[in-house]
Amino acid sequence: MPTNSSCLTQHHWDIFCTVVDNYGDIGVTWRLAKQLVAEYNIPINLWVDDLLSFSHILPKLDINKAQQSFFGVNIFQWNNPLDIEFKSGEVVIEAFACELPSQVKGQIEQLHHHSDTHAPTWLNLEYLSAEDWVDGCHGLPSSQPNGVTKWFYFPGFSAKTGGLICERDLFNQRDEWQADPKHKLALFKQLGLQGINAQDTVISVFSYETEALTALCHLWQASPTPVHALIPKGRSLNSIQSLLPCAIEDLIPGQQFIIGSLTLHILPMTDQNGFDRLLWSCDFNIVRGEDSFLRAQWAAKPFIWHIYPQEDDYHLVKLQAFIQIYCDNLAPEIATTWSEVNLAFNQGNTNAVVMHWQHLLSVNLPLMQHAIKWPINALNDADLASRLVQFVNNS
Numbered sequence: 001m002p003t004n005s006s007c008l009t010q011h012h013w014d015i016f017c018t019v020v021d022n023y024g025d026i027g028v029t030w031r032l033a034k035q036l037v038a039e040y041n042i043p044i045n046l047w048v049d050d051l052l053s054f055s056h057i058l059p060k061l062d063i064n065k066a067q068q069s070f071f072g073v074n075i076f077q078w079n080n081p082l083d084i085e086f087k088s089g090e091v092v093i094e095a096f097a098c099e100l101p102s103q104v105k106g107q108i109e110q111l112h113h114h115s116d117t118h119a120p121t122w123l124n125l126e127y128l129s130a131e132d133w134v135d136g137c138h139g140l141p142s143s144q145p146n147g148v149t150k151w152f153y154f155p156g157f158s159a160k161t162g163g164l165i166c167e168r169d170l171f172n173q174r175d176e177w178q179a180d181p182k183h184k185l186a187l188f189k190q191l192g193l194q195g196i197n198a199q200d201t202v203i204s205v206f207s208y209e210t211e212a213l214t215a216l217c218h219l220w221q222a223s224p225t226p227v228h229a230l231i232p233k234g235r236s237l238n239s240i241q242s243l244l245p246c247a248i249e250d251l252i253p254g255q256q257f258i259i260g261s262l263t264l265h266i267l268p269m270t271d272q273n274g275f276d277r278l279l280w281s282c283d284f285n286i287v288r289g290e291d292s293f294l295r296a297q298w299a300a301k302p303f304i305w306h307i308y309p310q311e312d313d314y315h316l317v318k319l320q321a322f323i324q325i326y327c328d329n330l331a332p333e334i335a336t337t338w339s340e341v342n343l344a345f346n347q348g349n350t351n352a353v354v355m356h357w358q359h360l361l362s363v364n365l366p367l368m369q370h371a372i373k374w375p376i377n378a379l380n381d382a383d384l385a386s387r388l389v390q391f392v393n394n395s
């Protein structure tokens with residue numbers, strides 16, 4: 001059995017991630033792992049069950065390697081049962097209620113019963129939600145059948161929650177980038193995108209399937225000024241197949257299709273830093289899930305959030321909760337327009353999305369100003385990693 005080289009440290013943290021679907025589970029855990037290493041100097045072992053999905057957002061990852069390291073994070077292929085020796089450190093995080101391997105649970109139990117001082121803190125990192133109940137559930141202990149306490153760590157927007165993932169220097173880097181339009185034009189060139197002028201409207205699209213996107217593309221086709229939609233290979237393309245001259249599988253990043261005023265650009269997927277730069281460079285971002293949703297907020301640009309669909313339309317409750325806090329101090333006309341666009345997009349309501357998008361254009365300036373102010377309000381003084389480190393120190 002290969003050994004986990006970082007097992008020699010006692011203060012490392014282990015993060016376990018099961019990729020359910022898409023890139024959100026690995027996107028969040030990978031981002032947190034990088035930040036804990038870079039800003040807190042904590043040795044991190046990230047255990048991931050699906051390296052192929054991971055490689056889409058970390059193209060340098062070797063999917064055949066059992067162990068490798070990037071940005072100082074030790075990445076392990078998580079097979080069940082574990083085929084790499086596990087030695088716990090200071091913290092074990094199970095992301096999004098994934099089931100820890102029995103060896104790991106066994107070791108946590110043994111350490112708790114035999115040497116309380118060296119027993120790791122066991123946390124479940126939950127999904128992000130702006131709903132009120134999160135305040136009351138964040139940080140609750142839960143006694144497990146093995147007698148060990150597991151803590152529930154809820155990210156969130158209020159001071160009572162676990163906070164939002166945001167790197168310490170991110171806003172400075174963003175501001176430097178956005179201060180000079182040469183940066184965005186250089187990025188577009190580097191991505192192989194052609195024909196984008198500095199004053200054209202550029203929209204990034206990273207959504208799930210929805211007829212609302214098809215309707216918006218038809219609207220952009222007839223725009224009086226050029227519109228560029230930048231779409232990575234993935235699920236959004238299923239909604240615009242009718243606009244493409246070939247099958248989605250045959251599309252190649254860098255290809256572009258001109259349809260009236262609209263140019264559709266097919267993008268490669270990049271690493272997370274590249275994705276941030278893309279969001280910083282566009283006039284408007286359509287994002288989804290959990291992590292790109294936050295990154296669009298940190299980009300300080302207007303956005304539509306295509307929320308991950310849940311049973312019984314529960315995602316619409318979560319969407320409303322976010323709309324309420326995002327629009328809290330927006331003028332009513334702007335708040336209504338922005339929320340209606342988001343609702344229509346999520347409900348696949350083609351007429352409504354087109355109508356409200358047109359209103360959105362008329363409130364673009366105040367919406368832009370709000371997007372610039374919002375990140376500081378949303379962070380509520382402390383980001384997730386700093387609250388998490390504090391939480392562990394206090395637990």
Ligand SMILES: Cc1cn([C@H]2C[C@H](O)[C@@H](COP(=O)(O)OP(=O)(O)O[C@H]3O[C@@H](C)[C@H](O)[C@@H](O)[C@H]3O)O2)c(=O)[nH]c1=O
Binds near residue numbers: 021023024026268273
């Ligand atoms: C397009 C693109 C994305 N990314 C990253 C950004 C994010 O970290 C990640 C995308 O994650 P999300 O935005 O959260 O969307 P997602 O739809 O991929 O993930 C979803 O997965 C489900 C299982 C969860 O239940 C959802 O809540 C959600 O997290 O991909 C890149 O790094 N490069 C790229 O080029």
